[in-house]
Amino acid sequence: MADVGYIRVSSVEQNTARQLDGVALDRTFEDKASGATTNRPKLQEMLEYVREGDTIHVHSIDRLARSLPDLLEMVSNLKARKVNVQFHKENLLFTSEVNHTQDLMLSMMGAVAQFERAISKERQREGIEKAKAAGAYKGRKKAVDNDSIREAMAVEGASFRKVAAALGVSVSSVQRAMKEIAACS
Template identity: 50%
Template sequence: MDNKLVSSKSHGQGKQLGYVRVSTVEQNTARQLEGIELDKVFTDKCSGKDKDRPQLHYMLDYMREGDTIHVHDISRMARNLKDLKDLIETINGKDCTIIFHKENLKFTGDHSDHMQTLMLHMLGAVYEFERSMILERQREGIAIAKKAGKFKGRQKSVDREKVLKCLKDGLSIRKTAKELGIATSTVQVIKKEVEKA
């Protein structure tokens, strides 16, 4: 679905543009805007915690007056109310429309539609609250795991140069791993990478 052209309408007639976001490369993007005919799709495979996403920026630069942006749901576009409002205002400011299909919401920049403005604030607040609750549960889980001695935190990064120096000095893979406090498999991977280079 990445930047796939579905039809060949000229840009002047107003294009149907899709924005798709998944948090990881492995997640499937196909179902988000299934069944909607789109001229171009912009797909980001990264977190939505902020607006710093390459395909989102590309879409905002690409869109022209009269275009319609299709998004599966609000959480695909933004994770907090401020970013959501800023993005909708940016899109409407270019005389473009944005549609959130799951919530059945359409924003055209018509400020006289007070019900949709209210819905935007309510839904954005709900998503923001939900995210803060998830983060709070994560913090609580980490605190419980630490108390039980089960939380080890993020794995420390491997200093490749130190690994290579140990191997060059004649240490075995096992002794190198023990010396640096890392897994033997990590040492093996670095060794193989160097041998292939």
Template identity: 50%
Template sequence: MGESVAGQRLGYVRVSTLDQNEQRQLEGQTLDQVFTDHASGKDTKRPKLDELIRFARAGDTVLVHSMDRLARNLDDLRSVVQKLTGKGARVEFVKEGLVFTGEDSPMANLMLSVMGAFAEFERSLIKERQREGIALAKTRGVYKGRKRSLSPDQVSELVALAVKGVPKAQLARDYGLSRETVYQYLRRAERSTG
């Protein structure tokens, strides 16, 4: 069953937080299979992207909403696109309206580099504005900072409750955390025991 039939339309979706609507990214696209990662862009561990790269075959088309969903910097973007096109798959970026096949013209490769560089630059500007906003809020005395982290005992308790089936949203409310932070604690606990 793990074999891909040539010509499948595969979607890749990455959502940064559990609150983001993953269906919206490739809405209206007819897809045979969708690979969805719940990870921030800076997280290099994206198991579903790795699975997609292994799964894709010659003749497949990989659809991604936008370049920033696939990679967070230009080197990663080029690397992922080259891995997929090297296997004979097409890569389509819906938002940018760009298609890459591996037999791309110098102009297509330039567009990939330029668009990827602009996306990376935009993210840098957003981070810079965020830092400036935090600095201004601190000077006004309204910045509260990040919520404090849980003690090791609280983490053990949280993990035990999750294993018993307590919903993650309930744990987030009980511990005063976001759901993403609950998932981060659970992933860390899983890695340390695995």
């Protein structure tokens, strides 16, 4: 029976030190990715690693999932596999035993986490709109300028995929640049 830690922050710049500080763990899995999806490499690795009788330790509910359906499904699947889940901030432990009160708490706390994420995204969107209106927001800087893409596309036999791979950008970036170039011509 292993004590397994799962730590998540949304970006590389964020510090993980406060999560599970002082908790004795046999193994830790750490993601630096958004909690909006369960498609996170270390989360998936941890879910494959844990076995019956193990306990997963998570700092808080929103570190595991920001979507209520994802959270409920994940905890339910773990409980069915007889893997315990301990949320330290909320002081909640989920085991394979039926406990309707804890199931209710998980649903409520998960709903709060999902709501907080929605409000945060809404504020961000409003801030961007105001900054755009004031001319202060220009969007993310392009990784490669349109001239470089045009030159790469001029090579005989060049395709969107080949140019994207050569320049280290996405195919959609090449397509968008070519549309902008065509519109300016």
